[in-house]
Amino acid sequence: MLKINNLNAKVGEKSILNDFSLDIKPGEVHAIMGPNGSGKSTLSNILSGKKGYDVSGEIKFEGIDLFSLETEERAHKGIFLAFQYPLEIPGVNTNIFLKTSLNAIRKARGENELDALEFLKLVKQKSKELKFDEEKLNRQLNVGFSGGEKKKNEILQMSILNPKLSILDETDSGLDIDALKTVAQGVNALRKKNNSFLIITHYQRLLDYIKPDHVHVLMNGKITKSGGPDLALELEKKGYEGLN
Amino acid sequence: MKTESSQNSREKEIEKLKKYKYGFSTDIENIKAPKGLNEEVIRFISNIKKEPKWLLDWRLKAYQRLKVLKEPNWQKPKYPKINYQDLYYYSAPKSFKEKPKSLDELDPKLLETYKKLGIPLQEQKRLNNIAVDAVFDSVSVATTFKDKLTEKGIIFCSISEAIQKHPELVRKYLGSVIPLTDHFFATLNSAVFTDGSFVYVPPGVRCPMELSTYFRINASDTGQFERTLIIADKGSYVSYLEGCTAPMRDENQLHAANVELIALDDAEIKYSTVQNWYPGDKDGKGGIYNFVTKRGLCKGKNSKISWTQVETGSAITWKYPSCILKGDNSIGEFYSIAITNNHQKADTGTKMIHLGKNTKSKIISKGISAGFSDMTYRGLVDISKKADNSRNYTQCDSLLMGNKCGAHTVPYIKNKNSGSNLAHEATTSKISEEQLHYCQQRGLNSEEAVGLIVNGFCKEVLQQLPMEFAVEAQKLVGISLEGSVG
Numbered sequence: 001m002l003k004i005n006n007l008n009a010k011v012g013e014k015s016i017l018n019d020f021s022l023d024i025k026p027g028e029v030h031a032i033m034g035p036n037g038s039g040k041s042t043l044s045n046i047l048s049g050k051k052g053y054d055v056s057g058e059i060k061f062e063g064i065d066l067f068s069l070e071t072e073e074r075a076h077k078g079i080f081l082a083f084q085y086p087l088e089i090p091g092v093n094t095n096i097f098l099k100t101s102l103n104a105i106r107k108a109r110g111e112n113e114l115d116a117l118e119f120l121k122l123v124k125q126k127s128k129e130l131k132f133d134e135e136k137l138n139r140q141l142n143v144g145f146s147g148g149e150k151k152k153n154e155i156l157q158m159s160i161l162n163p164k165l166s167i168l169d170e171t172d173s174g175l176d177i178d179a180l181k182t183v184a185q186g187v188n189a190l191r192k193k194n195n196s197f198l199i200i201t202h203y204q205r206l207l208d209y210i211k212p213d214h215v216h217v218l219m220n221g222k223i224t225k226s227g228g229p230d231l232a233l234e235l236e237k238k239g240y241e242g243l244n
Numbered sequence: 245m246k247t248e249s250s251q252n253s254r255e256k257e258i259e260k261l262k263k264y265k266y267g268f269s270t271d272i273e274n275i276k277a278p279k280g281l282n283e284e285v286i287r288f289i290s291n292i293k294k295e296p297k298w299l300l301d302w303r304l305k306a307y308q309r310l311k312v313l314k315e316p317n318w319q320k321p322k323y324p325k326i327n328y329q330d331l332y333y334y335s336a337p338k339s340f341k342e343k344p345k346s347l348d349e350l351d352p353k354l355l356e357t358y359k360k361l362g363i364p365l366q367e368q369k370r371l372n373n374i375a376v377d378a379v380f381d382s383v384s385v386a387t388t389f390k391d392k393l394t395e396k397g398i399i400f401c402s403i404s405e406a407i408q409k410h411p412e413l414v415r416k417y418l419g420s421v422i423p424l425t426d427h428f429f430a431t432l433n434s435a436v437f438t439d440g441s442f443v444y445v446p447p448g449v450r451c452p453m454e455l456s457t458y459f460r461i462n463a464s465d466t467g468q469f470e471r472t473l474i475i476a477d478k479g480s481y482v483s484y485l486e487g488c489t490a491p492m493r494d495e496n497q498l499h500a501a502n503v504e505l506i507a508l509d510d511a512e513i514k515y516s517t518v519q520n521w522y523p524g525d526k527d528g529k530g531g532i533y534n535f536v537t538k539r540g541l542c543k544g545k546n547s548k549i550s551w552t553q554v555e556t557g558s559a560i561t562w563k564y565p566s567c568i569l570k571g572d573n574s575i576g577e578f579y580s581i582a583i584t585n586n587h588q589k590a591d592t593g594t595k596m597i598h599l600g601k602n603t604k605s606k607i608i609s610k611g612i613s614a615g616f617s618d619m620t621y622r623g624l625v626d627i628s629k630k631a632d633n634s635r636n637y638t639q640c641d642s643l644l645m646g647n648k649c650g651a652h653t654v655p656y657i658k659n660k661n662s663g664s665n666l667a668h669e670a671t672t673s674k675i676s677e678e679q680l681h682y683c684q685q686r687g688l689n690s691e692e693a694v695g696l697i698v699n700g701f702c703k704e705v706l707q708q709l710p711m712e713f714a715v716e717a718q719k720l721v722g723i724s725l726e727g728s729v730g
Binding site (some may be wrong): 006048049050051056070071074075076080081083087090091092097100103104105108109140141157161171 | 540626661676677678679681682683684685686687688689690696699701702703704
């Protein structure tokens with residue numbers, strides 16, 4: 001589904017990712033763990049199409065060159081990023097934002113757009129599943145939301161948009177145990193034969209609830225070690241320095 | 245085979261049309277007054293409109309006053325000197341020499357023009373429930389829904405017709421809010437105004453539909469000087485909407501309208517404007533100078549006047565729709581969205597003059613500047629000595645797009661009453677790359693993203709518009725900012 005070959009990324013003179021390679025197959029859950037400054041967020045930014053990086057190498061999403069696609073086209077093709085710091089958009093009702101987003105994606109795919117009633121039905125069902133307070137959907141997008149609410153809102157958006165590849169950028173940081181479970185529940189509910197996940201995290205904690213197929217350690221812009229779920233536990237015990 | 249240059253110019257034309265969809269002009273023969281500003285021209289206008297002597301005298305008095313008035317020059321946007329002798333002050337489609345009695349008699353070309361503009365002139369479009377008076381260049385063309393309004397005793401017609409049929413009302417109120425001697429452009433208007441709308445709502449009547457005027461400048465070198473007068477008698481209510489477009493011309497055209505509102509005891513007037521005059525091309529060539537005087541008088545106790553404006557057009561917008569809160573407990577409101585893009589300039593805001601006791605005013609201004617444009621909010625809140633227990637709340641928010649535009653806030657506050665209360669809040673923000681990226685990651689393209697963010701920013705004002713126009717205004721906000729994100 002996602003194939004990254006020898007990706008290099010620089011900001012100015014500073015090199016952040018060095019010959020980074022990764023292969024995610026349909027239905028797989030990959031976790032990337034790494035210390036601060038290892039290049040985790042740069043990876044998610046580049047995958048989502050954020051500008052400002054000097055990149056070389058190759059990224060293919062379902063066989064298409066990702067660099068040939070604009071940010072919104074990547075979203076249309078099924079890439080979703082749960083932001084580490086979800087943005088506030090004053091004056092924009094959360095429900096309206098969600099509906100605009102869903103319909104923009106459906107339209108780009110040639111599917112018919114949902115009307116207000118169909119949309120509300122969908123959003124009601126998904127909020128219920130994720131125990132998301134529906135009342136918050138009538139508030140301005142992320143304005144006055146707590147850190148946990150913002151993250152849960154990202155997961156709600158993810159479950160409504162039903163993407164093929166979901167990238168979770170430190171979605172677990174700053175969450176209490178209940179919110180953490182909600183996030184995991186959202187991911188597990190979407191986990192199907194064709195949906196893949198890239199989970200970027202500092203801690204092993206989230207992986208107690210979402211069992212990854214592969215765990216990678218990212219250090220200085222490069223994957224230094226890959227393994228199964230056990231690798232995360234080993235990391236938790238020994239720390240990044242203790243590896244190798 | 246086409247030559248390359250003609251193909252180029254054709255492409256250019258198409259490109260232009262895409263930018264401003266109202267930029268067509270209609271090929272209609274016009275009757276014009278001779279070029280220039282003098283007593284003869286004023287007599288010509290008054291004569292062709294068969295005006296009573298008192299009005300001609302009034303116009304001439306304004307003209308005498310104009311001779312000693314200086315064009316103001318304190319505003320931020322400067323413009324090249326206007327040669328007032330090089331303008332036409334009256335231009336009317338030839339077929340109007342005798343005013344048509346019904347829509348069927350209208351020049352079909354005119355009807356076509358209004359169709360292009362999307363104005364529901366035809367009675368069969370009554371479903372829209374909006375009564376329209378349309379002003380084409382200088383003459384009011386037709387007023388729809390007249391019968392339905394007459395039933396309730398509401399007068400809605402062109403001001404020329406009102407001068408003939410209701411001279412006592414016009415004489416009583418014309419110039420009572422904007423005096424003859426007010427300032428250069430207002431006085432110029434008083435001397436040469438050609439047409440406009442007139443509304444009178446009798447005591448206790450709630451006007452059952454939105455009243456609307458559509459202004460369009462068509463002929464070149466023509467100034468448009470409309471005069472609108474709205475009177476809400478005791479305990480009445482009216483909501484009025486004004487829309488404007490103009491064809492694309494390379495030269496600048498002057499638009500200097502006067503609008504006077506009068507609300508008597510317990511009456512309410514809601515006046516909404518969607519201004520979309522031709523803004524000039526992306527290099528700042530052409531466009532309308534929109535130098536308009538709008539003022540409302542809350543004459544009676546418990547009266548209310550509310551201005552809502554969405555200003556997206558014109559090369560220069562220079563106006564301050566104001567409220568004089570004379571009646572005790574009267575309320576003035578000003579809700580504004582002003583958008584400038586490319587090389588547009590705006591210096592706009594309001595004046596709230598508190599004279600009566602317990603008077604309240606509220607100002608919500610949202611300015612958005614993009615491209616190389618420049619925007620100034622200028623507002624006055626003046627609380628007089630006798631205006632006990634008065635209140636004002638002002639909120640001015642500016643949104644900048646890119647780093648070549650400007651936004652300025654100039655509030656003037658005069659409080660001569662210690663028992664009164666004023667609050668002023670102002671913010672300036674930018675649409676961040678991060679916000680755009682977030683929206684794009686959710687599938688919106690950059691223009692949709694900007695439209696969404698800007699509409700969120702303007703929400704408090706958009707909510708004030710009558711429903712039918714809120715949707716149109718929302719789209720207009722998006723269109724005005726097209727191409728402003730790189």
